[in-house]
Amino acid sequence: MIKVLIVDDEKWTRETIKEFGHWEQYGIQIMGEAADGQEALSFIEQMSPDIVITDMKMPGIDGRELLRIVAERYPQIKLIVASGYDDFNYMRQAILSKVNEYLLKPINARELNLALEKCTNEVKNELRFQLKKSLSFVSKDLSAVILEYKKTITSFLDELNLEGFENSMQRFSSVLQKVEGLDTSVLAKIEHEILLLLEEQIIKNNCDVLVVFEQNKDLMNESGHTLDSIIKKHMVLGKSYIEYMLHLKKKKSRVDLEEIKEYMDRNFTDSHLSLEVLANKFFVSKEYLSKAFKSMYQCNITEYIVGRRMEQARKLLEDNELQIKSIAAMVGYEDVTYFYRVFKKYFKISPGEMRQG
Structure with missing residues (x-):
């Protein structure tokens, strides 16, 4: 059986999807439901679904972040978005994450089943391909x-x-x-x-x-x-x-600091994000960007990125479900020891102490 996970913070939407789907016809088993991205990641790690159907606007880890993580860690999973928001940033992340279908709410039964049929065919074809491909x-x-x-x-x-x-x-x-x-x-x-x-x-x-x-x-x-x-x-x-x-x-004649700040707000969990990367991306010298950003926002680029990461880490710690190592990776730190040092310097307590209250 092909396994599917339904992710939406609204129970009635999950129930609608369950009611509309031709699950037996496509050989699909609903392996679970999740109310947010964090819960979904726990399911994915434990159950390895073949298809994930997700909303975009959710508390905590939203659909955009969930898509990014799934595409990076579990590229074999087929993704279907069911969202009430026809938003450019959501669409852009969907493209980056190679989403199979982007459905707009209210959910249309025919469109949902066409998406399910497409995904199940891809899963089956990939399984056949794995068996046939040469060494x-x-x-x-x-x-x-x-x-x-x-x-x-x-x-x-x-x-x-x-x-x-x-x-x-x-x-x-x-x-x-x-x-x-x-x-x-x-x-x-x-x-x-x-x-x-x-x-x-x-x-x-x-x-x-x-x-x-x-x-x-x-x-x-x-x-x-x-x-x-x-x-x-x-x-x-x-x-x-x-x-x-x-x-x-x-x-481009001048630097748009608001645009750069918005870019950092969207990508602060990227472990490679830095002053040098931003300077290259927005075609400006590191020196000028650093000085201009600090003048407008009273902190330098690195301090801003660290601040966003630390606040996100605190939110994830308060939920008290994910391992600290996983949280470190999710906010942009591949080295968990370095994450501990930065966290303690920022909050004056360790991640473990904060979690214990």
Whole structure:
């Protein structure tokens, strides 16, 4: 049976979804219900559902944060959003988290079941694919090569370094040409991985995907049958993205501190968020950004990020359910020891002492 988890803070909405769904027809079992994102994460960790249906606006860990965590930790889970809010930030997170369907309330039974049918078919196809795929397709060496160059390519795209990007793509091509067993399924995987990387980069920087892809519409419609054609296609798309971002950089005449603050409010749980990352993203020097932000908000960038993380950590601790290690990761600290030090410096007591009251 395919397992589904329903997440919504309103009981009547959960009941509506349970009533409307053709569960037996699609071979689905409702494994549980959750009233918020925190409860949902506990269910997911224990029960490993195949599909999660979630609301967006909930107390505590809301749907946007839940989608981000699930997409990062459990990418195999199919996601359906059922929300009363047609909000850009919610839609943007849904895109980033590769949500399968975004349904607007009030829930329509036909739309819900179409979404369930789509998700169950994907789950079944992926299970069949796992059984059929050859060992060469998931070989350790090939996976390592793809992962290494994805990181390198992302780095040059972040820096808007066209020469570095093109050189890294050429090196990637040279390395792949030496790998045995590059059949059509492997080439399709490589093409998908690089295209997805570029799409995520565009969305992350609040750009319009269509601006980059539409001007290369003919190229996008081509299906790469050879390694050379795949590399060429993505070099053109990467160049278009970098040139577009550089154009925006020249066009931007001043720093919008409110926009930067809002960006931090949305992304303070990202462990990589820093003054340097923000300066690069908003095309301004670190020195100027630091000085301007402190002048307006009476604290520096790092202090603001730490403050947001600590207040969020306190809320999660008060709920008294998640492990402290999990809370540290959820607010942007991969090193739990470092989280303890920052927490104690900020609140003058340890996380354990705060939880005990």
